[in-house]
Amino acid sequence: MTVPELKIKDLHVSVEGKSIVKGFDLTIKGGEIHALMGPNGTGKSTVASAIMGHPKYQVTGGSALLEGANLLDMAVDERARAGMFLAMQYPSEVSGVTNAEFLRTAINGRRGEGNEIPLMKFLKTLDKKMDMLEMDQKFAERYVNEGFSGGEKKRNEILQLMMLEPKFAILDEIDSGLDIDALKWVAKGVNSMRSENFGCLIITHYQRLLNYIKPDVVHVMMNGRIVKTGGPELALQLEAEGYDGMKAELGIKDDETVEA
Amino acid sequence: MLTQVQSLPFDKEDLTKFAEQRKEPKWFTEKRLEALALAEKLALPEPEKTRITDWNFTNFNYDTTATSVQTLEELPEQLQKLLGKNEKAGNVLVVRNSRPVYCSLSQELRDKGVIFTDLATAIKEHSDLVQKYYFQVTPMNQHKLTALHAALVNGGAFLYVPRNVTVTVPVQSIYYQDAPSSGLVAHTIIAAEENSQVTYVENYLAAPSVGEGTANLLSEVTVGANARVQFGAVDHFTKDIVTYVNRHAKVARDGNLQWALGQMNDGNTLSENATLLEGDGAACDTKAVSIGSGAQKQNFDNYIRHIGKATVSRLLVRGAQKDAANSIFNARTKIERGASQADGEQTQRVLMLSDEARGDANPILLIDEYDVIAGHAASVGRVDPDQLYYLMSRGIPKEKAEKLIVEGFLKPVVDLLPIEGVRVQLAALIEGKVG
Numbered sequence: 001m002t003v004p005e006l007k008i009k010d011l012h013v014s015v016e017g018k019s020i021v022k023g024f025d026l027t028i029k030g031g032e033i034h035a036l037m038g039p040n041g042t043g044k045s046t047v048a049s050a051i052m053g054h055p056k057y058q059v060t061g062g063s064a065l066l067e068g069a070n071l072l073d074m075a076v077d078e079r080a081r082a083g084m085f086l087a088m089q090y091p092s093e094v095s096g097v098t099n100a101e102f103l104r105t106a107i108n109g110r111r112g113e114g115n116e117i118p119l120m121k122f123l124k125t126l127d128k129k130m131d132m133l134e135m136d137q138k139f140a141e142r143y144v145n146e147g148f149s150g151g152e153k154k155r156n157e158i159l160q161l162m163m164l165e166p167k168f169a170i171l172d173e174i175d176s177g178l179d180i181d182a183l184k185w186v187a188k189g190v191n192s193m194r195s196e197n198f199g200c201l202i203i204t205h206y207q208r209l210l211n212y213i214k215p216d217v218v219h220v221m222m223n224g225r226i227v228k229t230g231g232p233e234l235a236l237q238l239e240a241e242g243y244d245g246m247k248a249e250l251g252i253k254d255d256e257t258v259e260a
Numbered sequence: 261m262l263t264q265v266q267s268l269p270f271d272k273e274d275l276t277k278f279a280e281q282r283k284e285p286k287w288f289t290e291k292r293l294e295a296l297a298l299a300e301k302l303a304l305p306e307p308e309k310t311r312i313t314d315w316n317f318t319n320f321n322y323d324t325t326a327t328s329v330q331t332l333e334e335l336p337e338q339l340q341k342l343l344g345k346n347e348k349a350g351n352v353l354v355v356r357n358s359r360p361v362y363c364s365l366s367q368e369l370r371d372k373g374v375i376f377t378d379l380a381t382a383i384k385e386h387s388d389l390v391q392k393y394y395f396q397v398t399p400m401n402q403h404k405l406t407a408l409h410a411a412l413v414n415g416g417a418f419l420y421v422p423r424n425v426t427v428t429v430p431v432q433s434i435y436y437q438d439a440p441s442s443g444l445v446a447h448t449i450i451a452a453e454e455n456s457q458v459t460y461v462e463n464y465l466a467a468p469s470v471g472e473g474t475a476n477l478l479s480e481v482t483v484g485a486n487a488r489v490q491f492g493a494v495d496h497f498t499k500d501i502v503t504y505v506n507r508h509a510k511v512a513r514d515g516n517l518q519w520a521l522g523q524m525n526d527g528n529t530l531s532e533n534a535t536l537l538e539g540d541g542a543a544c545d546t547k548a549v550s551i552g553s554g555a556q557k558q559n560f561d562n563y564i565r566h567i568g569k570a571t572v573s574r575l576l577v578r579g580a581q582k583d584a585a586n587s588i589f590n591a592r593t594k595i596e597r598g599a600s601q602a603d604g605e606q607t608q609r610v611l612m613l614s615d616e617a618r619g620d621a622n623p624i625l626l627i628d629e630y631d632v633i634a635g636h637a638a639s640v641g642r643v644d645p646d647q648l649y650y651l652m653s654r655g656i657p658k659e660k661a662e663k664l665i666v667e668g669f670l671k672p673v674v675d676l677l678p679i680e681g682v683r684v685q686l687a688a689l690i691e692g693k694v695g
Contacts, residue, residue, distance in 0.1 A: 052653050053649075055645055075658070076652040077652040077655055077657050077661070085654075088653075092649075094651065094665060095669065095671070096669055096672070097671075102664070105656050109654070109657060164655065
């Protein structure tokens with residue numbers, strides 16, 4: 001089996017007519033973990049939402065190829081079934097639908113009719129993954145994200161990631177609002193996914209999470225595009241110097257499109 | 261000009277004969293005839309924004325028959341599935357084409373003085389007791405439909421729970437219509453005396469063989485002081501059956517009533533649900549869900565009247581509208597003068613699933629007292645695009661995701677039904693209707 005590849009090329013995205021992402025390039029291969037860092041409002045989450053297909057985001061140019069097929073031509077559910085996953089910053093609550101029901105429907109959506117996961121196998125897997133995240137078993141029967149704390153919602157996103165086993169995952173500020181214990185569970189979950197067949201993009205403001213999930217590559221995004229790429233040391237540099245230091249180094253002014 | 265008055269397709273002689281065949285007590289037949297006179301002169305109700313003048317409330321066969329069965333195994337499988345199992349079984353009445361075909365009540369409950377039987381039997385064996393409750397909660401002269409009901413009543417149930425008796429196993433009625441052009445005019449009386457407890461669930465079903473038919477259902481619930489009643493219902497009449505359903509309760513001091521209504525008819529429906537919180541500290545919790553489909557027209561009026569002090573009401577109504585369905589949802593909370601410290605809250609949400617569907621949610625608060633808490637919320641909207649995106653982002657196709665959201669939206673009532681078979685039935689009905 002060949003290693004999967006996600007190739008984002010020259011992506012441009014607008015929100016309500018305002019151009020946010022302006023020429024975003026990134027290639028991730030299976031087995032790699034990339035971190036995408038950058039100041040607030042620079043377009044990191046917009047990249048994530050546009051790749052997953054949130055209706056509010058208009059892609060105005062570029063492509064996102066997952067193993068050669070352009071995700072941007074697909075409906076949201078098709079992107080997911082092609083192997084994309086987005087752990088969301090603000091997951092929706094769905095009243096009246098239990099977590100277990102939701103996950104089983106999602107898994108069966110991927111497997112297709114006639115190939116549904118046997119119930120016992122599903123429950124066993126669910127139990128195991130929930131144990132790993134130290135989630136109480138009763139979360140399976142609670143309605144999706146309803147009444148969950150911020151940390152519980154994030155853990156629930158990681159549970160879905162582990163159950164659905166996508167080829168690529170984008171974690172959109174999964175660390176925001178998490179205490180140190182929750183951060184460790186999230187990291188444990190993501191690390192358990194590491195394999196040749198799984199690539200991951202972690203969007204974060206802080207270096208903290210990267211102590212627990214070691215990235216292979218770190219990208220810095222400003223003003224709608226990646227302005228610097230390096231190894232894990234880049235995150236440490238950012239932590240020490242801040243984004244302002246990096247801006248000065250690269251000669252970037254706020255709200256200015258960087259010319260290549 | 262068209263005249264509003266139409267002569268009824270039956271007269272005094274028909275009803276007298278009908279009553280004689282059924283060997284009813286005199287007082288009951290007199291009620292019928294009194295009601296007939298009222299039905300001739302009273303007007304139809306005028307539900308807001310729903311035109312019912314051309315609905316068939318009068319032309320149907322009310323004198324249908326059915327054969328009794330000795331065991332539940334002889335019933336159609338569809339009905340058997342609805343019955344409680346194991347520890348939840350035993351107290352059940354099955355009515356087919358308005359005739360009782362099976363009735364049982366555990367010996368333990370009989371020994372405690374509980375009465376549960378079909379109405380025809382009840383008026384013979386417990387005539388005085390039935391008379392004490394018959395048309396005491398709902399006025400017979402409310403409008404033409406209540407009067408028609410009293411004139412033509414051909415089935416029903418009587419449940420009486422004496423003082424201090426707790427019934428732990430749910431009591432269940434199942435009504436099944438399959439006779440062509442038939443009409444079910446079922447009158448249910450639930451009387452829970454002081455400090456008693458009971459859970460009652462009723463199911464209404466019909467087969468396509470009925471074709472054009474009518475259902476005129478009236479339930480009167482009396483909740484005594486400090487008594488607790490849970491009343492669950494799943495209505496599912498076929499698309500050419502016109503339904504008028506009136507569920508009416510009064511609650512005495514510190515009494516507590518819970519309604520869980522799954523209103524899943526496929527035909528035109530006029531529904532009136534009313535609760536009078538008469539005694540101080542009386543409380544009620546009403547939850548009702550419905551789905552409109554096809555070209556169905558429905559009107560749901562949910563009314564709560566606070567009379568006693570410190571009375572509490574909660575009302576939650578949810579409806580989904582698909583195809584070209586048209587439904588009106590009225591929620592009325594009335595707090596009378598003197599009902600100080602009353603607390604009434606109502607929420608109505610209507611989910612529109614198609615461009616042709618129509619839905620209206622009207623929240624009405626009428627308050628004649630200062631020292632109260634009252635609140636309302638009403639919304640008519642579409643499936644939340646963020647929820648849809650979230651589910652789809654996990655690989656669930658759009659139609660399936662919408663279905664999950666709608667089923668989840670209607671879940672609050674499913675969860676409340678006390679009998680698993682009925683819960684499964686309502687969930688399946690919702691799934692089928694949303695599908």
